[in-house]
Amino acid sequence: MKFNRLAAAVACAGAFAVGGAHAQISGDVIRIGFITDLSGVYADIDGPAGADAIRMAIADMGGAINGKKIELLVADHQNKPDIAASKAREWFDTQGLDLLIAGTNSGTNLAMAKVAAEKKKPMISIGGGSSRLTNEDCTPYTIHYAYDTVALAQVTGSQIVKNGGKSWYFLTADYAFGTSLQNDATDVIKANGGTVLGAVRHPLAASDFSSFLLQAQSSKAQILGLANAGGDTVNSIKAAKEFGINKTMKIAGLLVFINDVHALGLPTAQGLLVTDSWYWDTNDQTRAWSKRFFEKEKKEPSSLDAADYSATTFYLNAVKAAGTDDGDKVMAEMRKTKVNDFYAKNGSIRTDGLMIHDMYLYEVKPQSESKYPWDYYKLMATVPGDQAFLPESKSVCSLVKKS
Amino acid sequence: MTELFGIPIQALFGQLLLGLVNGSFYALLSLGLAVIFGLLGIVNFAHGALYMMGAYAAWILLDSFGIDYWFALVLAPLLIGIVGVIVERLFLKRLYKLDPVYGLLLTFGLALIAEGVFRDRYGVSGQSYNVPDALQGATDVGFMILPNYRAWVVVASLVVCFATWFLIEKTRLGSTLRAATENAALVQAFGVNVPVMVTLTYGAGAALAGLAGVLAAPVIQVTPLMGSNLIIVVFAVVVIGGMGSILGSIVSGLLLGLVEGLTRVFYPEASNVVVFVIMIIVLLVRPSGLFGKSA
Numbered sequence: 001m002k003f004n005r006l007a008a009a010v011a012c013a014g015a016f017a018v019g020g021a022h023a024q025i026s027g028d029v030i031r032i033g034f035i036t037d038l039s040g041v042y043a044d045i046d047g048p049a050g051a052d053a054i055r056m057a058i059a060d061m062g063g064a065i066n067g068k069k070i071e072l073l074v075a076d077h078q079n080k081p082d083i084a085a086s087k088a089r090e091w092f093d094t095q096g097l098d099l100l101i102a103g104t105n106s107g108t109n110l111a112m113a114k115v116a117a118e119k120k121k122p123m124i125s126i127g128g129g130s131s132r133l134t135n136e137d138c139t140p141y142t143i144h145y146a147y148d149t150v151a152l153a154q155v156t157g158s159q160i161v162k163n164g165g166k167s168w169y170f171l172t173a174d175y176a177f178g179t180s181l182q183n184d185a186t187d188v189i190k191a192n193g194g195t196v197l198g199a200v201r202h203p204l205a206a207s208d209f210s211s212f213l214l215q216a217q218s219s220k221a222q223i224l225g226l227a228n229a230g231g232d233t234v235n236s237i238k239a240a241k242e243f244g245i246n247k248t249m250k251i252a253g254l255l256v257f258i259n260d261v262h263a264l265g266l267p268t269a270q271g272l273l274v275t276d277s278w279y280w281d282t283n284d285q286t287r288a289w290s291k292r293f294f295e296k297e298k299k300e301p302s303s304l305d306a307a308d309y310s311a312t313t314f315y316l317n318a319v320k321a322a323g324t325d326d327g328d329k330v331m332a333e334m335r336k337t338k339v340n341d342f343y344a345k346n347g348s349i350r351t352d353g354l355m356i357h358d359m360y361l362y363e364v365k366p367q368s369e370s371k372y373p374w375d376y377y378k379l380m381a382t383v384p385g386d387q388a389f390l391p392e393s394k395s396v397c398s399l400v401k402k403s
Numbered sequence: 404m405t406e407l408f409g410i411p412i413q414a415l416f417g418q419l420l421l422g423l424v425n426g427s428f429y430a431l432l433s434l435g436l437a438v439i440f441g442l443l444g445i446v447n448f449a450h451g452a453l454y455m456m457g458a459y460a461a462w463i464l465l466d467s468f469g470i471d472y473w474f475a476l477v478l479a480p481l482l483i484g485i486v487g488v489i490v491e492r493l494f495l496k497r498l499y500k501l502d503p504v505y506g507l508l509l510t511f512g513l514a515l516i517a518e519g520v521f522r523d524r525y526g527v528s529g530q531s532y533n534v535p536d537a538l539q540g541a542t543d544v545g546f547m548i549l550p551n552y553r554a555w556v557v558v559a560s561l562v563v564c565f566a567t568w569f570l571i572e573k574t575r576l577g578s579t580l581r582a583a584t585e586n587a588a589l590v591q592a593f594g595v596n597v598p599v600m601v602t603l604t605y606g607a608g609a610a611l612a613g614l615a616g617v618l619a620a621p622v623i624q625v626t627p628l629m630g631s632n633l634i635i636v637v638f639a640v641v642v643i644g645g646m647g648s649i650l651g652s653i654v655s656g657l658l659l660g661l662v663e664g665l666t667r668v669f670y671p672e673a674s675n676v677v678v679f680v681i682m683i684i685v686l687l688v689r690p691s692g693l694f695g696k697s698a
Binding site for chain 1: 414421424425522523528529530531533541548550552553622623624626628633636668671672675676
């Protein structure tokens, strides 16, 4: 009896929510903000092209939902968390921003997540890699969409050890990102029966990597793990080729984007092992979308460009289904919906905000096997989302109820 | 195996040699800075940008015009030298009468603009420049495998450094140049066109930076930011050598390369800082630098 009454109440509440939905687009416009690095070191991996990917998603939605226009605001955070946070705050306060998409740089992502949570509006993090976004610093409004450092370490470490790469040596960027990547990967390698023979830490933006590489080589490890990013990774790989290190050791980049491989060229990058969330040349669906992207940008999309598009579409569909752009309601809608598009299959958003989807290990092809421009990767392993990402039971996010 | 401080002697030699390679880049860059400061009194903050433009010039020459490394080695410094001449004629010559800080600010601004333009045009991931065919491969020098290209870099930059030093310190042209910086009016009275000489000197300093850029292109990724990553270290090298001292910049460039190489073995985390630590010590003990004339 009691149960029935409760059910009736819930049904009533539900009907009311749906009934009032049409009038619930705030300011009569759905406003999306994209804050990323448009001009600095990360500008090539999403940046202006990522903004265009979001514009594509909005255009594909018809530019409006139920007659309410969709608008995009874009800003450059210059890799400064304070600029990112104050821009986000300004847009929430004066522009009635409904969704914040956070581009590259973990520091800025963490700063913006706090603002979005305070304003009770969803933030989808695309380019930030820090696992703190869904652990220590998780919020009910953060969705971490594309990848995180734990998944990179997990996929790279476990798959390579399984394929026989038992002994490792790390070349690590000497700051929080590098050391946490190295520590995460070390745990995975040991858990899978491999060993880590040592590590050398280099300063950020080091001028020359050859000395560090010779130290790595003398360790006689099979695998050289690069726990660094961007220009440091590119210059490490270049020096490794020059000194013939890539003949005695297999190199695994823990954070390498296709743009880095493109910049290096196949003769230098060949044989490199890379973990990513998406590759443009995977199937007909990814190729079809990438073709449209290429026509605009004259380059193939990175995984982040694809995630920008996918996340925008996912959000807009949730707004459509919920009939409102209210932060809480759209978040609830997104949490119960699967991501199913060219970017991810059966992706789902966990309590801590992590979007769980498959991750992939690729090997960079030699020049002789590359048949057309941007034909760079060979798939080595597909790791299902529940194995790639940190298990929910281990998440320290306060939203996850511990039993 | 014989060891020194727990490091095999062989490995130590290898690291010292690598230090020498990096040191020769420092020497070449700080040489250009020293020439410009010593003769013109300008703290040329655009030096890193000129170095970057030298590397890009090599890449553009190859990519768009099919001009190979060896021609680029001559053409690119020439182009950057012309850029230097234009900058001097348009801007710097108006600043000689002012406080040196104006020259510093101007060149710093120009460097930021140049970086911004290249970043906008070519992106930040950078371009890859392959080692020329003749210098592909590596030689086993007993204690390590030395890539031929790196050996070439050491030889080329030592030759250029010595030639520059010789030109300025030992030739008639050099002595006129030095005289002009001491007393421009007097030298002019002897019929020497001092303004043209000053312009060409800045152009030559810029060309040295351009040459370092071409030499570096096959070793590191050609990116718009490659200059700003290096310029501060190079300034420290110049300060250690003694502002404006030609010989000082060459010797301290090579020495600091070696010290940095050793730091990479014993305490890699400090390898970016060690140059500055030495700079502080030198400034405390000998404020005019190792080779500087005390004021």
